[in-house]
Amino acid sequence: MKIVILAALFACAMAMPKRMVLPRLPASVIMSGKYQLIPEDKIVGGAVVAPNSLPFQVSLQRRGSTGSFSQSCGGSILDANVIIDAAHCVRGVTDLTIFRVVAGEHSLRTDSGLEQNRAVTRFVMHENYKPLTFENDISLLFLDAPLDLSVPEAQPVLLPPPTSELDPPAGTIVTVSGWGTTSSGGVISDQLRSVDVPVVDDDVCNRAYGGTAASPQVYPSMLCAGDISNGGIDSCQGDSGGPLFTGTGASAVQHGIVSWGQGCALAGYPGVYTQVSFFLDWIAANRV
Numbered sequence: 069m070k071i072v073i074l075a076a077l078f079a080c081a082m083a084m085p086k087r088m089v090l091p092r093l094p095a096s097v098i099m100s101g102k103y104q105l106i107p108e109d110k111i112v113g114g115a116v117v118a119p120n121s122l123p124f125q126v127s128l129q130r131r132g133s134t135g136s137f138s139q140s141c142g143g144s145i146l147d148a149n150v151i152i153d154a155a156h157c158v159r160g161v162t163d164l165t166i167f168r169v170v171a172g173e174h175s176l177r178t179d180s181g182l183e184q185n186r187a188v189t190r191f192v193m194h195e196n197y198k199p200l201t202f203e204n205d206i207s208l209l210f211l212d213a214p215l216d217l218s219v220p221e222a223q224p225v226l227l228p229p230p231t232s233e234l235d236p237p238a239g240t241i242v243t244v245s246g247w248g249t250t251s252s253g254g255v256i257s258d259q260l261r262s263v264d265v266p267v268v269d270d271d272v273c274n275r276a277y278g279g280t281a282a283s284p285q286v287y288p289s290m291l292c293a294g295d296i297s298n299g300g301i302d303s304c305q306g307d308s309g310g311p312l313f314t315g316t317g318a319s320a321v322q323h324g325i326v327s328w329g330q331g332c333a334l335a336g337y338p339g340v341y342t343q344v345s346f347f348l349d350w351i352a353a354n355r356v
Contacts, residue, residue: 114263124225142310148214154309172221238269248306294338304332
């Protein structure tokens with residue numbers, strides 16, 4: 069039955085406009101019936117990172133029918149009590165007990181003893197999030213207990229300066245990370261992976277998705293990155309909500325949140341990210 073449902077969802081996605089794709093959430097979340105069609109996300113063409121070298125990265129996990137938790141989305145530590153994530157990772161969820169945030173994670177299957185597990189007590193989703201266009205795809209998750217940020221395995225990410233003019237220009241190499249699949253429709257990665265991708269000009273990205281100045285598909289609050297000519301490097305299913313950043317370790321600056329895209333790593337279709345600098349005032353007003 070699940071195969072029939074998933075096949076129907078893929079058929080619907082193919083019949084919709086180019087920008088409408090399956091979520092960058094795992095197929096198990098889609099088939100649970102608790103989610104709608106959203107962007108696709110994974111790490112394609114990258115490599116496993118050194119354990120705990122990206123201490124701001126968290127795994128947002130969902131509890132399944134068996135009671136066990138599995139990878140759903142990424143996320144970043146904003147401070148000891150707050151995680152920055154994508155709105156589409158939490159939209160429609162009323163039972164917060166299905167969520168678990170894991171900081172200090174590297175291997176999903178192996179417990180290193182460095183993990184910090186926290187429940188989510190509430191979340192704030194952008195009030196103007198639009199699921200059909202993915203505008204304002206940002207949320208904040210609040211934890212049931214503070215993370216221990218005195219250890220090197222769990223550190224907050226830095227936010228960009230309060231102006232989009234200082235965001236990485238087209239051609240700048242940025243990094244995206246997550247436990248998402250390494251091919252469209254593939255399986256979740258056990259270990260945290262990352263890939264370097266070039267920033268793509270907004271107008272080029274907008275035209276790639278069929279948008280115009282009068283009817284945009286890529287909005288000013290979005291940031292694009294990927295190899296538009298050759299494809300092969302991208303985020304994918306299971307990476308949603310994760311960080312697009314420059315730098316590394318505790319000095320990393322987050323510029324984007326994994327949001328949407330056409331397939332994964334397809335030539336002509338770069339990944340599209342929520343542009344963090346656009347929402348600095350919103351973050352400041354809602355993080356308390």
